Each structure stands twice: as structure tokens, then as C-alpha cells.
Amino acid sequence: MGDRLKGKVAIVTGAGQTAGETTGNGRATAILYAREGARIFAVDLRLESARETCAMIGKEGGTCTAFAADVSVKSQVRAMTEACLAAYGRIDVLHNNVGTPTGDRNVLKLAEEDWQRIMDVNLKSMYLTIQSVLPHMVAQGSGSIINISSTASIMSHPLLAYKVSKAGVNALTHAVAMGAAPKGVRVNAILPGLMNTPMAITEQSRNTGKTPAQVIADRDAMVPLRGKMGDAWDVAYLSLFLASEEARFITSTLIPVDGGQSGKIG
Ligand SMILES: NC(=O)c1ccc[n+]([C@@H]2O[C@H](COP(=O)([O-])OP(=O)(O)OC[C@H]3O[C@@H](n4cnc5c(N)ncnc54)[C@H](O)[C@@H]3O)[C@@H](O)[C@H]2O)c1
Numbered sequence: 578m579g580d581r582l583k584g585k586v587a588i589v590t591g592a593g594q595t596a597g598e599t600t601g602n603g604r605a606t607a608i609l610y611a612r613e614g615a616r617i618f619a620v621d622l623r624l625e626s627a628r629e630t631c632a633m634i635g636k637e638g639g640t641c642t643a644f645a646a647d648v649s650v651k652s653q654v655r656a657m658t659e660a661c662l663a664a665y666g667r668i669d670v671l672h673n674n675v676g677t678p679t680g681d682r683n684v685l686k687l688a689e690e691d692w693q694r695i696m697d698v699n700l701k702s703m704y705l706t707i708q709s710v711l712p713h714m715v716a717q718g719s720g721s722i723i724n725i726s727s728t729a730s731i732m733s734h735p736l737l738a739y740k741v742s743k744a745g746v747n748a749l750t751h752a753v754a755m756g757a758a759p760k761g762v763r764v765n766a767i768l769p770g771l772m773n774t775p776m777a778i779t780e781q782s783r784n785t786g787k788t789p790a791q792v793i794a795d796r797d798a799m800v801p802l803r804g805k806m807g808d809a810w811d812v813a814y815l816s817l818f819l820a821s822e823e824a825r826f827i828t829s830t831l832i833p834v835d836g837g838q839s840g841k842i843g
Contacts, residue, residue, distance in 0.1 A: 578638060581821045583614035587670035588661055590648050590706060592619035593626020597775020602725060603674035604630045605809035606816045611639030613817060615670065618661040620644045648675050648702040658709040670820045671710045671722045673703045676743070678780055681736035692738045699742035700749065707753055711762065720762040721820050724750050725812070728770040728835050743768075747831050754829035763828035765819050770835025771796045773806045802836035 587610045594601025607617050611634040619634075621627035624645035631641035642664050646653040661668055676699045680691035703724055714720025729736075730743035747766055754764035771777070773793065781792045796806050811834050818824050819832075833839045 579613040581613040581817060581823070582610055582670070585610075585615045585669035585820070586618065586661065586665040586667050587615040587672060587820065588618045588620060588657070588668055588706075588710065589672045589674060590620045590646075590702070591675035592617070592630045592643075593621035593623050594630075595774070595776040595779060597779065599773050599775055599778075600809040601774050601776060602769065602772065602809045602812045603672075604633075605813040606672055606674065607641065608634055608637070608639075609810070609813040609817050610670070610672075610820060611641060612637065613821070615820070616665050617641040618644060618657075618664065618668075620646050620648065620657055622647050648673075648706055649697040651705050654702075654705040654709050657706075658713070662713065667717065668710055668713050669717075669720055671706060671714075671720070672816060672820070673706055673722070673724045675699070675702050676725060676727070677776075678736065678739040681739045683735060684737050687737050695738035696742050696745075699739070700745040703746060703749055707749075707764075711753070711757060714762045715757070715760040718761045720757075721824070722753070722757075722762065722764040723816050723819050724764070724766040726750070726766040726768045726831065728768045728833050728839050730768060731831075731833075732839055750831065751829055758828055763819075763824065765824075765828060766831045767812060767815055767819070768831055768833040768835065768839070769807070769812050770833060770838045771800055771806045772812065772834075773808045800836040800838055801841060805836070807834060807836055 589607040591603040594604045619627040627643035634641040646657045726746040727743040734740040750766040
């Protein structure tokens with residue numbers, strides 16, 4: 578075990594994952610935070626999946642509590658914050674990982690209810706968790722909030738609601754970071770590019786009718802750095818840095834983890 582997050586408590590939302598052979602972003606981050614000494618409050622809509630993450634952390638000697646909540650519902654977010662404080666007494670890191678592209682379409686085909694659901698899950702959820710947790714960080718005089726956005730927010734993207742919701746996450750990050758800075762609370766966003774997680778491959782395979790192997794080959798071919806997608810651990814390692822005191826002078830940033838894909842201009 579390392580000690581880069583020694584003594585810290587981290588809420589990780591979406592700490593379970595879509596089933597599959599690879600690891601999801603939230604699960605990898607929760608595991609890495611725990612390896613560096615943080616106690617984890619693992620939140621997911623699907624309690625079983627959060628419990629699996631906690632079991633993995635427990636096996637490595639870490640501390641993790643699983644909690645069921647839909648983070649797009651205010652009362653459940655309040656319950657999440659209170660339960661974390663009851664369990665651990667403080668919150669140092671709020672890692673907002675929940676996000677979904679499911680049901681997204683282009684502007685002509687997107688159904689109103691899918692637009693609303695994607696906005697609620699991807700964007701409203703982060704406003705709610707920050708509104709609930711930030712006062713406790715302000716009272717402590719410290720804290721790190723990490724919002725998982727996407728390079729879809731700054732690059733061309735075929736689907737509408739996912740891109741717009743993630744662009745909203747970037748703006749939310751900037752707005753909250755400026756208000757929280759005098760209080761010693763840092764707020765940053767990570768923009769993953771093409772990552773080999775079960776959610777991304779399953780979703781794209783369903784949307785395009787391609788086999789998972791084809792989807793993986795197509796995605797690999799779009800990445801400048803060695804022609805290979807990243808994985809959840811690439812997101813987790815940047816998260817670890819931003820959560821730690823090593824990043825004490827860093828706030829209000831939007832950082833891509835994308836193998837150079839967003840650098841391909843023209
Ligand atoms: N995988 C990629 O290529 C990629 C690229 C860019 C950004 N991202 C972002 O990374 C994040 C995680 O992606 P992943 O691939 O690990 O996904 P994942 O589906 O494996 O994990 C997300 C978890 O969130 C949970 N969840 C969904 N809605 C919830 C809600 N309302 N309340 C509580 N929990 C909820 C799910 O049950 C799941 O366990 C998302 O924000 C996604 O947009 C992923």
C-alpha cells in the first residue's frame with residue numbers, strides 16, 4: 578500500500594461497473610485510491626456492483642463501504658453524503674464518475690425523454706453531489722472534486738445529449754472551481770478519450786451492429802499514441818494525482834486522457 582491519500586476519505590460515484598472482462602473507470606479509480614490509503618465510499622445504482630468493488634479493495638487490505646444511490650435524485654444524494662459522514666466522519670475527495678451514453682441519438686432522432694435522462698444522469702447528478710458535499714469540504718478548508726467528462730465535449734461527436742451534457746460538466750467544473758478556490762477546495766475535470774472499458778465497447782457494438790472485436794480495432798486505429806486505446810487505469814492514475822496533495826496548486830482544469838486524439842486538428 579502507498580500513502581499518497583493517507584487519512585483521506587473518497588466518495589466514488591459509479592464505483593461499480595458495466596459487466597465485462599476489462600475494468601470500468603470508477604472501479605479502477607476506487608481501487609487505486611484505496612491502494613494509496615484512502616477509505617472509499619463506493620456509490621452505485623446497482624449495490625451488487627459497488628459491493629464487488631469493495632470486495633476487491635478488501636482483498637487488498639483496503640477499506641470500502643458500498644452504498645446504493647441514484648445520484649440524479651436529490652434525496653438519495655443527501656442520504657449518500659450523510660451515510661459517508663456517519664461511516665467515516667469526513668469527505669476529502671468527491672469523484673464524480675457516473676455517466677452514460679445509452680439511448681443517445683443525433684438531433685433528428687433523439688427522444689425527449691432520452692435527452693432528459695442523459696442530462697440528469699451525466700450533468701444534474703454532479704450539480705447535486707457537489708451541492709451536497711461542498712459545504713463539508715468548505716468547513717474543513719480542503720477537498721478535491723474530480724468530475725469525469727469526456728473528449729466528446731470538445732471534439733466532433735455523432736451523438737447529441739452525451740456531448741452536450743459533458744460540455745455542461747466542463748462549465749460546471751469551471752464555475753464551481755472559481756467559487757470554491759478561496760475556501761481551499763479544488764475542482765477539476767478529466768476528459769477521457771477512447772478507453773477500453775466494457776461500457777464503451779458494449780454500447781458501441783450495440784449501436785453499430787459491429788462485433789466487440791471490430792469496435793476495439795476501429796477505436797484503436799483512431800488513437801495517435803501507439804494506435805491503442807487507453808484503459809480505466811489511465812483515468813485512475815490522473816485521478817489519483819488530482820486527488821492528492823501533489824496537485825495542491827491545480828484547480829479549474831479540463832485535462833484530456835486520450836493518447837493525443839484531441840491534438841489531431843485539421
Ligand atoms: N469508457 C470510455 O471510453 C469513456 C470515455 C469518455 C468518458 N467516459 C466516462 O467515464 C465514466 C465511467 O465510464 P465507464 O466506462 O467506467 O462506465 P461503467 O458503466 O462501467 O460505470 C458506470 C457506473 O455508474 C453506475 N450508474 C449509472 N447511472 C447511475 C446513477 N444514476 N446513480 C448511481 N450510479 C449510476 C452504473 O451502474 C455503473 O456501475 C462515465 O462518466 C463516462 O461518460 C468513458
